Amino acid sequence: MADIIDGKAFAAGLREEVREGVTAFAAKAGRAPGLAVVLVGEDPASAVYVRSKHKACVTAGMESFEHHLPAETSEADLLALIGQLNADPAVDGILVQLPLPKHIDETKVIEAIDPDKDVDGFTTASAGRLATGQDGFVACTPLGCLMLLKDRLGDLSGKSAVIVGRSNIVGKPMAMLLLKESCTVTIAHSRTQDLAHVIGGADIVVAAVGRPEMVKGAWLKPGATVIDVGINRVPAAEEGKTKLVGDVAFDEAMEVAAAVTPVPGGVGPMTIACLLHNTLAAAKRREGIA
Numbered sequence: 001m002a003d004i005i006d007g008k009a010f011a012a013g014l015r016e017e018v019r020e021g022v023t024a025f026a027a028k029a030g031r032a033p034g035l036a037v038v039l040v041g042e043d044p045a046s047a048v049y050v051r052s053k054h055k056a057c058v059t060a061g062m063e064s065f066e067h068h069l070p071a072e073t074s075e076a077d078l079l080a081l082i083g084q085l086n087a088d089p090a091v092d093g094i095l096v097q098l099p100l101p102k103h104i105d106e107t108k109v110i111e112a113i114d115p116d117k118d119v120d121g122f123t124t125a126s127a128g129r130l131a132t133g134q135d136g137f138v139a140c141t142p143l144g145c146l147m148l149l150k151d152r153l154g155d156l157s158g159k160s161a162v163i164v165g166r167s168n169i170v171g172k173p174m175a176m177l178l179l180k181e182s183c184t185v186t187i188a189h190s191r192t193q194d195l196a197h198v199i200g201g202a203d204i205v206v207a208a209v210g211r212p213e214m215v216k217g218a219w220l221k222p223g224a225t226v227i228d229v230g231i232n233r234v235p236a237a238e239e240g241k242t243k244l245v246g247d248v249a250f251d252e253a254m255e256v257a258a259a260v261t262p263v264p265g266g267v268g269p270m271t272i273a274c275l276l277h278n279t280l281a282a283a284k285r286r287e288g289i290a
């Protein structure tokens with residue numbers, strides 16, 4: 001039976017570490033780090049995420065600036081707000097909750113964020129810095145996955161890692177991070193032939209495809225470490241109820257792997273903790289505090 005990697009507990013530790021860092025920062029800078037979160041529209045899932053980000057911020061001793069705009073906000077008005085936040089000295093980090101309403105060009109909005117305030121790591125500048133080994137912000141979800149892997153395995157050098165999924169916000173930055181750790185990295189995706197065979201060679205599997213339980217336990221190399229990024233809401237056994245499952249068939253994986261992250265309680269909590277970590281780092285960088 002594999003170990004369950006307790007992302008929730010690890011995230012709690014990281015949040016406590018950030019809280020201490022915030023206290024030290026405030027003593028030197030005379031102000032708290034500030035995170036601006038921009039939410040456009042009424043998507044209920046987004047509202048839940050934004051509320052938990054706000055709570056986490058406040059608990060860590062940070063300033064949280066919430067900007068909740070109506071769904072019909074124009075792209076120009078949103079860009080103007082980003083411009084204001086870029087110029088606001090009290091704002092160290094800017095997060096624009098995705099997805100945005102269809103009439104707004106997401107890329108254009110993300111690119112408007114000052115890369116030095118891009119705590120989500122979503123701008124082209126941040127992606128380029130990561131790919132070329134320069135200092136910058138790493139997207140919170142892959143950063144959280146890397147922390148869990150290093151905590152579990154220590155040195156990752158020489159390990160074979162397969163990432164399932166090639167998104168800009170998880171798959172690609174995850175590949176860059178693992179490459180930097182000297183893993184041998186494979187990115188698999190919907191067109192990959194014989195996925196079972198590809199995954200079968202991996203010491204590390206990161207599943208980020210958004211397809212419920214698509215990675216089967218029998219595909220895994222015995223003793224593999226499995227990081228499940230998927231958060232899929234599916235019908236539960238009880239009529240009318242739903243439950244969350246990952247991209248990995250968890251019970252099967254537990255029979256073969258050495259360690260597996262659960263959903264919920266795995267990668268999800270790490271994403272928010274890493275957002276706080278990035279925001280503190282942004283504040284320190286802006287104030288020239290080591």
Ligand SMILES: Nc1nc(=O)c2c([nH]1)NC[C@@H]1CN(c3ccc(C(=O)N[C@@H](CCC(=O)O)C(=O)O)cc3)C=[N+]21
Binds near residue numbers: 096098244265266
């Ligand atoms: N600009 C932007 N940045 C984001 O980082 C971003 C975003 N937009 N849009 C939406 C996704 C999703 N996301 C999650 C964060 C935490 C959990 C999380 O904490 N999940 C818990 C609870 C899940 C639940 O009960 O619903 C868990 O997995 O244990 C999940 C998902 C951040 N996102």
